[in-house]
Amino acid sequence: MARRPTSSPGGSGVGVADFLARVSLRVSLALVLFGGSAARAEFHGSVAGPEIPRASFVVTGEPTSIPYGWMDFCGRQPQECRQSILPAADIELSREAWARLNEINRAVNAAIEPLSNLEHWGTIADHWDYPVDGKGDCKIYALEKRRLLMEMGFPRQALLMTIVRDKNDQGHAILTARTSRGDFILDNLTDEVKPWDVTVYRFVKRQSQEDPNVWVTIEPRRRVGAR
Numbered sequence: 001m002a003r004r005p006t007s008s009p010g011g012s013g014v015g016v017a018d019f020l021a022r023v024s025l026r027v028s029l030a031l032v033l034f035g036g037s038a039a040r041a042e043f044h045g046s047v048a049g050p051e052i053p054r055a056s057f058v059v060t061g062e063p064t065s066i067p068y069g070w071m072d073f074c075g076r077q078p079q080e081c082r083q084s085i086l087p088a089a090d091i092e093l094s095r096e097a098w099a100r101l102n103e104i105n106r107a108v109n110a111a112i113e114p115l116s117n118l119e120h121w122g123t124i125a126d127h128w129d130y131p132v133d134g135k136g137d138c139k140i141y142a143l144e145k146r147r148l149l150m151e152m153g154f155p156r157q158a159l160l161m162t163i164v165r166d167k168n169d170q171g172h173a174i175l176t177a178r179t180s181r182g183d184f185i186l187d188n189l190t191d192e193v194k195p196w197d198v199t200v201y202r203f204v205k206r207q208s209q210e211d212p213n214v215w216v217t218i219e220p221r222r223r224v225g226a227r
Contacts, residue, residue: 052093052094055184055195055196055197055198057178057182057183058178058203059218060208061218062216066213067215068125069126070161070213072126072127073128076129081212083212086211087210088209089155090155090158090179091154091179092179092180093180100154101193104149104152105191108188112144113134113136114188116137120137126139128140130144137188138172138173138174138187142161142162142173145175145186157178157209157210158209159178160178160209161176161206161207161212162207163206164199164201164203165204167200167201174186174187176196177193183196184196202220204218
């Protein structure tokens, strides 16, 4: 699902160089503001800001079908998918980590020009990729957020590509961040990082925490409170 377009003075889109520069600038800004090494998997500190919300935890079920788009993406970019199986890990949600999640969500939403799969690739077949030309739909936003957050040191096992259905029963892809304070979503349709259980979505499936090439169902109406 493409993000609703917003007016932009002085142009109709972003080029590759502009896209990379904008994302690089915002990530650099986040690192300067919040300090520390980008290689850490846990973020601690007392960055001033609003109170961090709590969410419940998603309850997952059995392994299920892998989205065609993910399999196609892995076929074209095998280095992105040939990854070791790791024990499940959550993000320790300090103020610093919360600030970084929000910064990346806003930065990527602002940098990518929304474009449907058909308009972008000329096909209705689901196409997952990184924003190589600064354009794309929901999968492109989610994949880029996942990549940037991993580069900043967030654990891969806590950044999960997720498939949902919206209130019109249309398919949509988002990124779930599994944290010590529950599960939150990063969505191209909103700049606010939200608890998963306050959205209008029906959650269908997502990546396993241990293995990104295994997808699991999401149990309806079964929510475990945050620790």
